[in-house]
Amino acid sequence: MDQVLRGSLITRHVKCGKPTCHCATGVGHASLYLSSFYHGKTQMDYVPVIWEQWVRTGLENYEVAQDILSELTELNLELLRRRDNG
Numbered sequence: 167m168d169q170v171l172r173g174s175l176i177t178r179h180v181k182c183g184k185p186t187c188h189c190a191t192g193v194g195h196a197s198l199y200l201s202s203f204y205h206g207k208t209q210m211d212y213v214p215v216i217w218e219q220w221v222r223t224g225l226e227n228y229e230v231a232q233d234i235l236s237e238l239t240e241l242n243l244e245l246l247r248r249r250d251n252g
């Protein structure tokens with residue numbers, strides 16, 4: 167499982183700057199960004215539409231990986247405690 171991403175998807179409304187575009191007077195164009203926290207700071211990466219599903223899968227895989235790590239940790243804690251008591 168190498169397709170792993172940590173972070174969360176957020177939608178931002180961005181105005182493209184064209185004076186004739188509908189967004190000049192209304193809401194900006196909806197753009198998807200991946201917000202992630204690394205090395206002490208939040209990073210924002212633009213997610214093109216064709217990459218959206220890839221990013222979503224990566225985020226889901228991260229959740230799955232975390233669940234696996236939590237379960238392994240629990241099992242190993244159990245082992246450690248039994249060893250201590252024995």
Ligand SMILES: [Zn+2]
Nearest residue numbers: 181182187189
């Ligand atoms: Zn626009």
